[in-house]
Amino acid sequence: MKYAEFMKIVDKWSDNDVVCFLMEYPDWNISILEHILNEWQEADDYAIEVEEIAHFARCNHIVKYTNLPEEAE
Numbered sequence: 201m202k203y204a205e206f207m208k209i210v211d212k213w214s215d216n217d218v219v220c221f222l223m224e225y226p227d228w229n230i231s232i233l234e235h236i237l238n239e240w241q242e243a244d245d246y247a248i249e250v251e252e253i254a255h256f257a258r259c260n261h262i263v264k265y266t267n268l269p270e271e272a273e
């Protein structure tokens with residue numbers, strides 16, 4: 201599907217809904233991750249807190265795969 205056709209269908213979706221939908225496709229989630237990491241490396245910092253990572257890990261049952269600092273666990 202071409203971009204214009206996709207946007208015509210999802211025109212009233214929020215940006216978050218579009219990104220969440222595209223993240224379901226392996227090719228897109230790799231591309232999105234690469235873009236995020238490139239932007240983040242250039243910015244040198246990003247406003248993500250350890251507590252937010254810990255909350256996400258708990259909610260998604262991936263704490264055992266997450267290297268949290270001891271105080272955040």
